[in-house]
Amino acid sequence: MAAAGFALAVGLTACGGGGDGEKAGVAAVPNDPAKVTGTITVLTNRTDQVQDGTTKRYAAEFNKVYPNVTVKFQGLTDYEGDVKIRMNSENYGDVLLIPNSVPLNQYPSFFSPLGPASELSGKYDFTDRATVGGQVYGIANIGTANGFVYNKAVWERAGVTGWPKTPQEFVGALKAIKEKTDATPYYTNYHDGWPLTNWGNALGSPSCDPAANDRLAETKEPWAPGQDLNVVDTLLHDIVRNKLSEEDPNTTNWENSKNLIGTGKVATMWLGSWAVVQMKEAARKAGGDPDDIGFMPFPTQVDGTFCSVVRPDYQYAVNVHSQAKEAARAWIEWFVNSSGDAQKALSISSVKGSPLPASLQPFQEAKVRFVHMDFAKNALVNDIDKASEVGLNAQDYRQRIVDVARGAAEGDLAGVFADLNRKWADAQAAIG
Template identity: 90%
Template sequence: MVAAGIAMAIGLTACGGGGDGGKAGVAAVPGDPAKVTGTITVLTNRTDQVQDGTTARYAAEFNKVYPGVTVKFQGLTDYEGDVKIRMNSKNYGDVLLIPNAVPLSQYPSFFSPLGPASELSGKYDFTDRATVGGQVYGIANIGTANGFVYNKAVWRRAGVTDWPKTPREFLDALKAIKDRTDATPYYTNYHDGWPLTNWGNALGSPSCDPAAGDRLAETDEPWAPGQDLNVVDTLLHDIVKEKLSEDDPNTTNWENSKNLIGTGKVATMWLGSWAVAQMREAAKKAGGDPDDIGFMPFPTQVDGTFCSVVRPDYLYAVNVNSQAKEAARAWIEWFVNSSGDARAGLSISSVKGAPLPSSLEPFQEAKVKFVHMGFAKNALVNDIDKASEVGLNAQDYRQRIVDVARGAAEGDLGTIFADLNKRWADARSTVG
């Protein structure tokens, strides 16, 4: 569900798009909804919503406003892979979630502009992620904060009621859980792999710096002591090193992890705030208490304040080849503003001024600072990351950290950081 922050270059060419640089766009929804007609196909990664009838209910509500539009949905399990292939033709739906693999520079070849950044940035967050030449090519439905999903009842039984303010306090809390309860203090979700990529989204939390991502383009040592990636990856390493995670990471299971934390057999997992709704639903089905599922920020503070990085989920776009652009644009506008999907999923709406979901009210009460990461040097950081073969938002190097920490691979954390820094420095010397 959560969109990866680092895009990967793929072999998409303009032959799959309209070849007009996206100029045949639609900058606004027509004033009279009755005049908007056509049939649109909406591609989605939410196969669960297609199967349980949620998308059909959304379409019915949409038709109360736009009766002349027929909305069809295609739920794709391997969304990234399937859409990447389809984008080599003109047949990739009318409305789609922009695949992470599409470089920002290619957006005008495949998507229609939705309006000027000067206008849309005042209405929606994250528009900078899809702005090319002053035009916005994608709008996010939701944003997600990053933190630890945790079972509050388990933490209370261990005698921990306050959020840890330092990595050491966090480790001590996990140790108390291990000593005083039967729960596994932390669950890595190592086997499925992709949940480990979320550790990369902690970048910016220790420093509370919205430019933390851009600064990666300016340093040869992102894993030097005190740097965000050093703090984040050290915590992951120490959790495993101090035997505060599951006994065998190779046996973890993502779907079952929901039941485990929902019933108090697991205490803590690092994920996005989007996961709270899923964990609460799993708790309800498994006989646990949904109200036990909480969310806490990364255990660091700047000037006495916790910081949580907020990132967008997938961005919605209109296929530049669509024959029903007005209807497609109307769907995006209605879905983001009026469907209630963000609220139902306990997610952060991208609409500026929208209230926070109930799951994040404790963050608001504790005055946690939400950090929106800058995007100015994202393309350069992506190029350096690709050349270095580090994979900032890939699972591989963090699986290596887990393996070294548990003694299943040679080396130590210092060796890992030295290798990562060297590869990053070498890549910087050859990129740009």
């Protein structure tokens, strides 16, 4: 699963760090791979890859290039929680995915710089998300586009063959699915909660604006008419209000939702492109057709063009305390550049110039604009978000929207937006 948004820093201090990142940098990997030696531990959230032997196969391929490095893996189910605790010591692996809870300004305390941004930004996308003082501290393996995973066969049975261009057209398409098929038009995944946080990743798509996140630092009413968050959250509300989602959201189940969309019992879910391969695999196992699984952009256009925000998944870093930094760096570079993991996941490789995965070829053919968000003011936005208690990347307020829309909570959407705007404006004024 991809990293869901960018969580606020909670409770993590630099007591496990203390290393001088600039002095503890990772030298370039020698031209002779045989000279790279050591044993490294790689922490990963992909417990499935550890269990099914994928990581062992990757290590074997890596050893064909670097025969004198031993690679061990630790798969962590509660990755964020476990690693945050481990980072209060020096024992948090040699290679790890940077937890969302680590503030950017603390990266030098925990991770070794991998090189100057002026150099690495020419090789990899998303390096700006892990750059401090001109040095890059993390490299992403993949990026994900935002959009709707959908069952193409169900949509076609409903007579909808083109991508909706407006929220109204999208709701109309779901109504056609309800009227003409037996499928549930939309599945909220309300009960598990975290899938609802993906709606926050739509920020920037309605406006096609790479500065949409940074603008939240100055925007007093982000849910005012015409603002991205108003457009996005109104669509979620209208889907539920029109009874186009599951009958009881408290009974949703994330794992089962894969089977439901894979077999055509559910038509549509808002997720990242990272989910496509999971839905295809679920379809195959459940007797559905993997080719029925498609991906479409948010139903808005700017100057006749769809826009999809692309965000990085977790970024790989080297523990500043590692005794095998050279080997750790070699693993990161090999994994990102040569393992083929991004391609197998049908994800966007962070390596510049890489072709798009097959799942996003329709985006390329339709000339969908991929928007890379600016995050120069993300720390300030996070501070305002924390002070406001809105939770831009949390599930709570969107669960509230679903509850209001289905009549399980008092109020209406206008009241929800007014409350969110008030909280945001008050926090913004308090922080200055």
